[in-house]
Amino acid sequence: MTAVPAIVKLTPNDVEIATRAADHFTRIYYSAYDSNTRLNDLPAFYRPTSSLVWNGKPFQGAAGMRELIEKMPVTKHEVQSFDCHPIPGTSPPSLLVSVSGSVTHGLGPSGNPTNITPRNPEGHPRVFSQTFMLVPDPTAPATKPGEVAKYYVSSDALRFVG
Amino acid sequence: MFSSPTPAPGSRAIASNALRSAGLIDRDATMRDLTDKPGGRKASSKIRSHRPHLLELKQPRDSRLRTGSSSQAGPSNPLSIRGASRVMGVRVRNLGPTATPRVKPKVKAVEVWKEVVQKRWNPETQFLNLESLIDDELVKKSGLAPPGRGGDARDAAVIFKIASQLQPKVQTLSLANNNLSGVHLQFLSHYLPDLANLSLQNNNIRQIKDLDILSSRRGRLQKLRELVLIGNPVQTLGAKEDNEKYRRDVINRFSTLEVLDQVAIAQIAFDRPVASTSNAAVAAAPSATTFPCQMSPSFVTGVDGGIVSNFLVRFFNALDTQRRSLVDAYDPNATFSFSANTTIANRARVQGFHTSLPNQTKLTWKAWLGSGSRNLSRVATDPERALKSLHIGALEAVKALENLPATKHDISGPPEKFCLDSFPVVIGQGMGLLLTVHGQFTEVGTEGIRSFDRSFILTPAPEGSPAKLAGWDVVILSDQWTIRVYSSHEAWKPGPLLVQALSREEQEAQQRTPAPAPPILDPQGLLVSMPEAQRNLVMQVCQRTALNVRFAIDCLAGNAWDLDRAVANFEQVKATLSRDAFL
Numbered sequence: 148m149t150a151v152p153a154i155v156k157l158t159p160n161d162v163e164i165a166t167r168a169a170d171h172f173t174r175i176y177y178s179a180y181d182s183n184t185r186l187n188d189l190p191a192f193y194r195p196t197s198s199l200v201w202n203g204k205p206f207q208g209a210a211g212m213r214e215l216i217e218k219m220p221v222t223k224h225e226v227q228s229f230d231c232h233p234i235p236g237t238s239p240p241s242l243l244v245s246v247s248g249s250v251t252h253g254l255g256p257s258g259n260p261t262n263i264t265p266r267n268p269e270g271h272p273r274v275f276s277q278t279f280m281l282v283p284d285p286t287a288p289a290t291k292p293g294e295v296a297k298y299y300v301s302s303d304a305l306r307f308v309g
Numbered sequence: 310m311f312s313s314p315t316p317a318p319g320s321r322a323i324a325s326n327a328l329r330s331a332g333l334i335d336r337d338a339t340m341r342d343l344t345d346k347p348g349g350r351k352a353s354s355k356i357r358s359h360r361p362h363l364l365e366l367k368q369p370r371d372s373r374l375r376t377g378s379s380s381q382a383g384p385s386n387p388l389s390i391r392g393a394s395r396v397m398g399v400r401v402r403n404l405g406p407t408a409t410p411r412v413k414p415k416v417k418a419v420e421v422w423k424e425v426v427q428k429r430w431n432p433e434t435q436f437l438n439l440e441s442l443i444d445d446e447l448v449k450k451s452g453l454a455p456p457g458r459g460g461d462a463r464d465a466a467v468i469f470k471i472a473s474q475l476q477p478k479v480q481t482l483s484l485a486n487n488n489l490s491g492v493h494l495q496f497l498s499h500y501l502p503d504l505a506n507l508s509l510q511n512n513n514i515r516q517i518k519d520l521d522i523l524s525s526r527r528g529r530l531q532k533l534r535e536l537v538l539i540g541n542p543v544q545t546l547g548a549k550e551d552n553e554k555y556r557r558d559v560i561n562r563f564s565t566l567e568v569l570d571q572v573a574i575a576q577i578a579f580d581r582p583v584a585s586t587s588n589a590a591v592a593a594a595p596s597a598t599t600f601p602c603q604m605s606p607s608f609v610t611g612v613d614g615g616i617v618s619n620f621l622v623r624f625f626n627a628l629d630t631q632r633r634s635l636v637d638a639y640d641p642n643a644t645f646s647f648s649a650n651t652t653i654a655n656r657a658r659v660q661g662f663h664t665s666l667p668n669q670t671k672l673t674w675k676a677w678l679g680s681g682s683r684n685l686s687r688v689a690t691d692p693e694r695a696l697k698s699l700h701i702g703a704l705e706a707v708k709a710l711e712n713l714p715a716t717k718h719d720i721s722g723p724p725e726k727f728c729l730d731s732f733p734v735v736i737g738q739g740m741g742l743l744l745t746v747h748g749q750f751t752e753v754g755t756e757g758i759r760s761f762d763r764s765f766i767l768t769p770a771p772e773g774s775p776a777k778l779a780g781w782d783v784v785i786l787s788d789q790w791t792i793r794v795y796s797s798h799e800a801w802k803p804g805p806l807l808v809q810a811l812s813r814e815e816q817e818a819q820q821r822t823p824a825p826a827p828p829i830l831d832p833q834g835l836l837v838s839m840p841e842a843q844r845n846l847v848m849q850v851c852q853r854t855a856l857n858v859r860f861a862i863d864c865l866a867g868n869a870w871d872l873d874r875a876v877a878n879f880e881q882v883k884a885t886l887s888r889d890a891f892l
Contacts, residue, residue, distance in 0.1 A: 156642065159696055160575075163557065166685060166695050168577035171564045173686075174531070175579060183592040191580045200730050202801070203605025218601035220808045221594055228650035228684040232699065232787045234766055235642040237737045242577075245764045245789045247650040253598060253808040260812035268656035269810035274796050276762040278745050278789075280734055287580075293573030297580065304730045307604070307806070308747045308762060309654040309796025 161233045161240055164295065169231030169244045172281065172298075177224040177248075180216075189216055192300045194284065199303045223251040224275075234280075239296050242281040250275045250307075274309030278302075419467060421451045426471045435480035437472055442487055457488035457512065465489070466496035473500035485510040485537075491519025498522065498529035505532055511540035517558045519543065524562040526690060535568040544570065561690050600806040611733040612742055615859025616782050620767070621729070621746065622851075622858060623781070625718040628710070629750075636707045637779035640768070640786050645706035646683040646699050647713065649674055650793040657796045669795065672757035676714045677792060703775075706788065715753035721848045724839060728801040734766070741768040741786065749795060762791040780891070846872055854879045860890040 179188040190209035193199070199206040199215070206215050226248040233240030249272040259270040280303075283296035290297075425447050429438045442448055442455035456465035472479050482504055487493075489512040498504075507523075507530070514520070520543075525531045538544040538559065547555030560566055560574055567574055609617055627634050639645065651674050653663065663669050682688075683698035700709045720727065727748035734743045744765040749758055766787040770776035776784040811819065839847070843865070850861040853876055861875075868874040 157644070157701055162696055162699055163692055164575055164577060166689050166692075167560065167564060169685060170526075170689050171577075172579060174525075174564060183594050185595065186592070198732055198734075200608050200732065201602070202806075203608040203728075203730060203803075204602050205608065205610070205732075215601055216595075218597050218599075219595060220597045220600065226686055227652045228648045228791060228793075229686055230646055230648045230683050230789045230791070231685060232644040232646065232789065234736060234787050235640065235644060235701075236739075236768075236786065241736070243764060243766055243787045243789060245648075245762065245791060247648070247762060247791045247793060249652070249655060252600075258808075259810040260815075262813045263810045266660055267810050268659045269807045271655040271659055273656065273800065274654045274760075274793070276745070276747060276791065278743065278762075278764040280743060280766075281577075282735075283577075289578070291567055291573070291578065293567060293575050294578045295575055297578045299580065302732070302734050302743050304732075304743060304745045304764075306728060306730065306745070306747055306762075307800050308728075309656055309760060309793075309800045 157233055157235060157240070165231050165233045165240065165242050168242060168281070168298065169229060172244065172279075173226050173229050173246055177226060181222050181224055185216055186213065189213075193303075194299050194301070197299070197301055197303065199305075201305050202307060220253045223255075223272075225249045225272075237282075239283050241283070241301070242279075242298070244279045244281060246275075246277045246279075248275060249273065273307045275305060276308045277305040417451070418453055418464075419471075421447060421453055422468050423471050426468065426475070430475055430479075432475070432477060435477055436483075437475065437479045437481070438483050439468065439472075440483050440485040440487070455487060456493045457490070462492050462495045465493045466500070469497055469500035478503055480504070481506040483508040483510075484512065486512070488513050490514060491516065491522065494519070494522055502530065503532050504530055506535040507533060508537040509541060510537045514538065514541040514543045517543060517547070517555075517562075520559065520562050525564050526562060530563065531565060533563050533565055536563065536566060537570055539570050557692050561692060598808055600808065603805045604801060604803050606803045607729045609729070609731045612731060613859065615857070615862070617729070617731050617742075617744060618858045620744075620781070620783055622720060625720050629715070629717050632710045633707060635710065636703050637775045638781055638785055639703035639706045639788070640776070640784045641703055642701065643703055643706055643785050643787065644699060644701055645709060645785075645788045645790075647677070647681075647709075647790040647792060648684040649677040649682040650684065650791055651678075653794045654796045656800070657794060660797065662795055662797070666758060666795070668755050668757040670757075671755040672752060672759070680712045681709070706785075717751040717753060718748065719751070721845070723841060724844055725802070726798045728798070736766065736768060736786065739768065741766050742783065747801065749798065758795045760793050760796050762793070764789045843870065846870060846875075850875055850879075854883070855891050856886075857889075857891060860886070 176189075176192060179185055179192075182188060190213045193209040193212050195208040195210070197208050197212070199211055201215055206212060226246055228247040229244065231242055231244045234243050251272040253270070255272065256270050259267075263269075280301050281298045282301040284299050285296075287297035289295070425442070425445055426437065426439070428447070430436075431438070443458045445455075448455055454460040454464070456462070456468070472482070479501055480503075482501065485508050489509065491514055494509075494514075521527060523530050523533075525533065536559070544555065547558075556569060556572075556574075559569055567576070624635070624638060627638070657663070681694075681698040683695065685695065688694040688698065700706045727746065729744065729746045731742055731744040734741050742765075744767055746763045746765075747761070749760050751758055764787075765785055767783040768786055770781050770784040774784065846865055847858060847861045849872060850856060850865060851858060854861070854864075856864060856879065864875045864879055865872075868878050
């Protein structure tokens, strides 16, 4: 690890743009995840250099994401809380986004066998915690007026936590 | 830091041209000369004379007859006014018992509106131009009162419903110059949820909150790219008072908006998946019934595990006992915020933790929610709160922490109650570490248990920095803390993950086969993922010698994990140890 260069102060405007970007991102990311076209849609958020860790198992890049979701059961995510910071010392700022929510896999409780105990939690929605680092792609020029930059997922760490 | 919050030079013209080509800009909004037909209307008139009516093709003649005679117009007759009121009835019931739908079949009115919509529809540009309806010849001849000129929200709903039947789907809609107020937009997003461009120019929309009915935050117009509110009181008064605030208030209601009032919005873009059109082949739903891999233990790579465990032990100890001392752990420009996720987790509910654990019912969210929880899914619409709840700078971060309820993190207790992942990330020109920690703490006072997730961005503490001088190897650049209702740490227990529960027979069969060996822990040996016995020894060595975790482990390992031998050995060599060896 080497030292970080001098820090540029964050402005309220940076915070606002970051907040809006996180709102936009969480909507399109999880709706892509839950769609039938996720195999095409989700890897588009990543680049070959992106690092992913899914429940402690590492994957590399858009191809790794594709490999991961290829064998993933059908999902339904519900975002219950999210937060986003522009990371100090980066310009345009990289964003740290953390999301807390629930995710249902497969058929949910209705897909469970009928002869299990009522206290058996399996098949019920899990709590997930996912942290992203979103960074600007210097090779993707802005295509629309007002566009600060095109961002992608450079790091993604997910855990089931409940 | 974000360059050009206002559009780059020329982008205003680009936006205007884009709008003009989409027909969204009124050529002269103040001019209402009846002989001056807007461009879009001319085009649609031409199309109308050369093409069969799309709606008529889809509507068998007899279905329209049924509209008048049958009292049970079904879905086969989507354009009947009964159909419209039936759908509205459902929505109205949701809104409250006082609003009752009025069911009054006005077949003639529907027919006239169908013709008006058809005449003003341009399928090539997917543009429906419903400007100045009061001036429309057909409307005048029929004596109908358009919405905003005597017509109400239900009349507007009839028109929107007709528009929703158009093929291809309406992308751009202009409702300019109709004297519409907020109430007339009530059913717009219900019938036209996929609108990309909407002009409400020169209407009578007064309040920002009138737009809530269209807001993407409420699951409404989720694809809206462009909105024109010019010439409404909300815009003219807003711009006069505080134009920045007006724009912020509107923009915050539409997360997908790119252009407002013909001025581009500064924003971050993503390679968002292209929305599938009705023509695209529909992909099959994912069919896997198992997970692609099992739950793995804590994952740490690219960094000495000792650095991570040192940091966490010291951080959580200070958080629990002397928060003020954490001021050195944060970079002078660090960001900190916390978010409360108050939803009771499904599995925790099924397992009955709320009632089976002794102090859970005493817990309340008041102290957390009252101290500036930054759950953006709740506060993002309020830019002031979103800004205030983000604490920038080490002093601000610690001040915020000191206002929060006291905590006890049992980090020297059972290691399986915590889980962490950490790997290097690029921060600007340098390298940093993304560290996520999941676990639980006891809230002091009620003694109830909460679960938490914490995401840190760490960088090496620069030489001579307050962090370095205080003995921190790494310094916090960003810290996001999510506090949530208690869930069991069983969630991250290494091993197979189930999609559905096993049946009783399957469970019995599994019990007959020997359990697989536990997976090998990360060789970099973090404290939190160590066997409890060894962990306790490490903690004791740390306490008695002030050695840091890394050196304490080395010391114990070199002395066959015998506590007394390790401490004696330390006493012999401590004079030769460098500063790096200590906490």
